[in-house]
Amino acid sequence: MSSQQIPEDSLPVVQETAHGAVERTDDPFADPGLPAHQPRIQDLDERAANRSERAVAFMFTLSMLATVGFIASYVIFPVDKIVYIWPFGHVSALNFSLGLTLGAALFFIGAGAVHWARTLMSDVEVAADRHPIEAEPEVKAQVLADFKAGAEESAIGRRKLIRNTMFGALALVPLSGVVLLRDLGPLPEKKLRTTLWAEGKQLINMNTMKPLRPEHITVGSLAFAMPEGLDPESHDFQTQMGKAALMIVRIEPDDIKDKRQRDWAHEGIVAFSKICTHVGCPISLYEQQTHHVLCPCHQSTFDLSDGARVIFGPAGHPLPQLRIGVNSEGNLEALGDFDEPVGAAFWERG
Amino acid sequence: MKKLSARRRHPLAAVVVLLLALAATGGLYAAFAPAGKAQADETAQSLAIEEGKKLYSVGCASCHGTGGQGTTDGPSLVGVGSAAVDFQVGTGRMPAQQPGAQVPKKKVIYTQAEIDQLAAYIASLGAGPVTPTDKQVDPSGADVANGGELFRTNCAQCHNFTGKGGALTEGKYAPDLEGVSPKHIYEAMQTGPQSMPSFPDTTMPEQEKKDIIAYIESVNGDETESPGGLALGGLGPVSEGLFAWIFGLGALVAVAVWVAAHTAKAKKS
Numbered sequence: 181m182s183s184q185q186i187p188e189d190s191l192p193v194v195q196e197t198a199h200g201a202v203e204r205t206d207d208p209f210a211d212p213g214l215p216a217h218q219p220r221i222q223d224l225d226e227r228a229a230n231r232s233e234r235a236v237a238f239m240f241t242l243s244m245l246a247t248v249g250f251i252a253s254y255v256i257f258p259v260d261k262i263v264y265i266w267p268f269g270h271v272s273a274l275n276f277s278l279g280l281t282l283g284a285a286l287f288f289i290g291a292g293a294v295h296w297a298r299t300l301m302s303d304v305e306v307a308a309d310r311h312p313i314e315a316e317p318e319v320k321a322q323v324l325a326d327f328k329a330g331a332e333e334s335a336i337g338r339r340k341l342i343r344n345t346m347f348g349a350l351a352l353v354p355l356s357g358v359v360l361l362r363d364l365g366p367l368p369e370k371k372l373r374t375t376l377w378a379e380g381k382q383l384i385n386m387n388t389m390k391p392l393r394p395e396h397i398t399v400g401s402l403a404f405a406m407p408e409g410l411d412p413e414s415h416d417f418q419t420q421m422g423k424a425a426l427m428i429v430r431i432e433p434d435d436i437k438d439k440r441q442r443d444w445a446h447e448g449i450v451a452f453s454k455i456c457t458h459v460g461c462p463i464s465l466y467e468q469q470t471h472h473v474l475c476p477c478h479q480s481t482f483d484l485s486d487g488a489r490v491i492f493g494p495a496g497h498p499l500p501q502l503r504i505g506v507n508s509e510g511n512l513e514a515l516g517d518f519d520e521p522v523g524a525a526f527w528e529r530g
Numbered sequence: 531m532k533k534l535s536a537r538r539r540h541p542l543a544a545v546v547v548l549l550l551a552l553a554a555t556g557g558l559y560a561a562f563a564p565a566g567k568a569q570a571d572e573t574a575q576s577l578a579i580e581e582g583k584k585l586y587s588v589g590c591a592s593c594h595g596t597g598g599q600g601t602t603d604g605p606s607l608v609g610v611g612s613a614a615v616d617f618q619v620g621t622g623r624m625p626a627q628q629p630g631a632q633v634p635k636k637k638v639i640y641t642q643a644e645i646d647q648l649a650a651y652i653a654s655l656g657a658g659p660v661t662p663t664d665k666q667v668d669p670s671g672a673d674v675a676n677g678g679e680l681f682r683t684n685c686a687q688c689h690n691f692t693g694k695g696g697a698l699t700e701g702k703y704a705p706d707l708e709g710v711s712p713k714h715i716y717e718a719m720q721t722g723p724q725s726m727p728s729f730p731d732t733t734m735p736e737q738e739k740k741d742i743i744a745y746i747e748s749v750n751g752d753e754t755e756s757p758g759g760l761a762l763g764g765l766g767p768v769s770e771g772l773f774a775w776i777f778g779l780g781a782l783v784a785v786a787v788w789v790a791a792h793t794a795k796a797k798k799s
Contacts, residue, residue: 218795262755272757279759298794386683387734395732402727404683429727464687467698467725474699476687481699492699 214305222299232299239292246284253277372529373521375407375423377502382408383426383451383512391511392428397449400468403428404454407514423522425454426502427464428512431471431485438487444503446512451502452488455523456480458495473499496525575650582651585644589625598655603629610721611658612649617717619645621710623724631701632724659720659730666736667712669744677745680738684729692764693750698725708750712743 222229257274264270315323336343382391383405389412397403405426410417433448441450452473456463461477471485480493488499500522503515521529537543587596593604600606604626607614618624622636640648649661682691690696693707702725707715719739722728729739748754750764762770 218797220794221796222794224796262757268756268760270753270755271759272755275757276759294789298789303794385733387680387738392733396730397733398728398730400722400728401730401733402684403729403733462687465698465704466727467702468722468727469725470699472699476696479699 214307217304220299220303229300232295236292236296236300239288239295243285243288243292246281246288250278250281250285253281372523372526375517375522376410376420377407377424377426377514377517379514379516380507381514382507383428383504383514384408384410391509393511394447394449394506397428397430399430399432399448401430402464402466402468404464405451405512422460423455425462426451427454427466427473429466429468429471429484435471435485437485438489441487441501444501444515446504446506449504449512450484451504451512451514452482452484452499453502453518453522455499456495457490457497457499457522458493458524460524463499578647578650579654581644582647582649585640585648586651589640590648593626598652607652607655609656609658610652612653612661613659613717614721614723615649615652616645616661617714617721617723619648620717621714632703635705659717662713662716662720664713667716667740667743669712669740669747672737672740672744674741674744674748676738677741677743678749680734681742681745684734685742688726690764690766693746694764706750707746709752710746712747715743715746 222232253274257277259272259274261273262270263273263276265276268276331337384390384407385392385396386404386406391408392403392405405428406412406421407424410420410424428449428451430447430449431445433442433445436442436445436448436450444450454462454464456475456477458475458478458480461475463473463475463480463482465474465476466472466484467474471483472491473482473484473488475481475493475495478494480495481491482488482495482499483491484499488501490496490498497520500518500520502518504512505515507513586594586598590598590604590607593601594607595601595604598607600608615624619640620638620642622638623633625639626633627636646661652658653660681689681693685693688696688698688704689707690704695704695706697703704726710718716739718726719729719734719742720731731739754761762773
């Protein structure tokens, strides 16, 4: 039987509550009013109040000392001094002392203020009753009258030329913002569909900066290549590598399940784009036993022994493969650009 | 002389002559015979292979087959080279405890001498990467900055940019590189253990491997400097932000709760 079902008359006249007995009245929602004010030790005992004062002053003094310590450590410690501090390890003495002293300086200001407010400032409860937020009728009438008088005096209704040109000026100002939207363009046009790879470009090993040769790449190894003629110091190196990055692995030709992949490989050496087709993270988490490549961003997994087919995750396309062969010097070379856009899909990709 | 000739018919005379003749022949042989050093080494080598084969039959053959040809439980070891054995057994990964997604690093149960014997046996099955010498893996004087660049190009995708390791697919993972000896790092790059691809000298020359080892030692070692303070595992901004939100804000909340829970009133209620 829940409490709602008890007839009101059978309730005890005096109810036990957590705060002691309360007389039952006819109005169960009557305002109980504020509890009686309770004094603090500091309100009753002047010596306790003096102790609190000293505690607050002590904390503010600590803050001052910490600030002095901050300035001193800035002066004392050279920027490259490393010290061992448990449990942080080998840390910069300058950073550590600056952080510690600034933290202490701020903390003790706050702690002192809190202690001051809790023990010494008045803690008498003050009730602020709510009032309607609507203005008084006289105030409203006054504001409206002032507005009318202002409109009258500015002659905005009579001098239409001023009014209309002002409207024009205000209407045109937002156009500046609209024009700046032009910077969202220009459209990339063909840039998303082409990379630096082209027929005859040699595959340059990103470690040694020398052309890769088929005999360099053993089964189970992983290598990265960039197109011949791209200077790592050049201004647009990252822009170009963002599309041209290539990972090269060697798989026993018999283990390659996809026929086109086998045709585009050179003796089992396959070259795939290193850019995930989901949102374009660089991926080369190649597991040489399974030939799976994992994208660290969203766990898309590609099977490099089956045309880089997506076997898990959100990617929508297989990794584009670069067709490679060997030139007259015996170096690996591209036999053209990727036949599809590399990296993340886009609206007009098709 | 007379004395000697008088005893020439003594029953032990023949024995004495024989002993003298043997001693003379042996002494002359020891003095003049070409003491072939190569021959001695070869003997030591074949001895090591013999011993290694015995160790192999006990500890490895159940999975890798009696001749290292591999079974359904373990890959063929023909041509993996001594470097692979030194890495797998030297880090305790082999012999494997149980089948699973990945064989973890554990306590090493063979002595280095036994590991060398096993490696000699496996190397005799087919040519493969050779265990590097101490000089080959010594990172002193290597270019740490270049090593960092190479590490970020070749290794960081799996092992994290400071070698803290990371997850792969289906329970596999790239291990943390802290405390791994330069020799084992070198061998891992050379041989490509388990899921890891190899980085042979043809695509990553010896000097570049040294640079990478020097980089790993400088960012993920006991003496690694962390100017910013607590490295929080070096996992990147997500874990650092999470730490600040949970422990930084948590501490502030705890202080606020503590302040509010301790009333300043004289009469405690």
